[in-house]
Amino acid sequence: MKNRLRSFRAERHWTQADLAERLGVSRQTIYAIENERYDPSLPLAFEMARLFGTTIEGLFVYEAPSR
Amino acid sequence: MPQRIPVQDAAADFKRGLKLRSLLIRAGYIASILVSLAQLRSGTLTEQQLIVWVLVPIPFLVLGAWEWGRFERAADELQREIVRDANSVAFRWTLVTLCVLLLAERAFTLPWVVALPAGLPPLTLTWEGSLLVGLLVWAMAFARAHRRRVGG
Numbered sequence: 436m437k438n439r440l441r442s443f444r445a446e447r448h449w450t451q452a453d454l455a456e457r458l459g460v461s462r463q464t465i466y467a468i469e470n471e472r473y474d475p476s477l478p479l480a481f482e483m484a485r486l487f488g489t490t491i492e493g494l495f496v497y498e499a500p501s502r
Numbered sequence: 503m504p505q506r507i508p509v510q511d512a513a514a515d516f517k518r519g520l521k522l523r524s525l526l527i528r529a530g531y532i533a534s535i536l537v538s539l540a541q542l543r544s545g546t547l548t549e550q551q552l553i554v555w556v557l558v559p560i561p562f563l564v565l566g567a568w569e570w571g572r573f574e575r576a577a578d579e580l581q582r583e584i585v586r587d588a589n590s591v592a593f594r595w596t597l598v599t600l601c602v603l604l605l606a607e608r609a610f611t612l613p614w615v616v617a618l619p620a621g622l623p624p625l626t627l628t629w630e631g632s633l634l635v636g637l638l639v640w641a642m643a644f645a646r647a648h649r650r651r652v653g654g
Contacts, residue, residue: 460578461580461581463580464580464581466652467651470653472578472650472653473583479579
């Protein structure tokens with residue numbers, strides 16, 4: 436799933452480790468989400484949206500698989 | 503294009519992952535099993551000594567299981583997902599590998615099924631061998647799951 440996590444993080448001049456600490460996850464998790472290798476759980480997605488003052492839709496872009 | 507993890511970050515992660523106590527428990531666990539197996543195979547032990555050497559690795563086994571549980575409780579959702587992926591793949595492939603080895607063992611140890619080439623020792627699947635197969639498959643499954651999610 437595409438996301439704007441990296442740009443939201445860059446706007447605040449946070450490192451991946453800073454964001455990981457604020458969310459209570461490992462830096463690897465932030466790395467994996469930013470590189471679209473891992474889709475976070477719904478609670479973590481809500482936490483991220485709340486932290487950046489946006490909505491889940493503002494942070495993540497869902498693209499339905501082509502049929 | 504995936505972003506690469508800076509070397510310093512990767513090194514810091516690696517150092518954090520290497521918890522001294524866990525390492526000591528794992529080293530003690532492996533050493534105790536190896537020493538215990540060597541003693542049990544020596545064939546020179548009395549009954550009491552046999553019981554002692556059977557019991558020696560058990561505290562390390564229990565500690566290892568406790569450490570594993572502690573790691574899983576402290577893990578975040580990605581780490582849990584990696585372990586879940588690894589467990590799921592490893593379970594299936596360990597079963598498949600053990601079944602293939604078992605069939606091969608049966609084929610080669612029953613001389614009327616397949617004649618064993620001259621000079622070759624009989625193929626036997628031991629408890630230790632089965633355990634090693636399981637551990638090896640799990641390690642490969644973990645590496646695969648980790649590479650899929652985190653890369654590198």
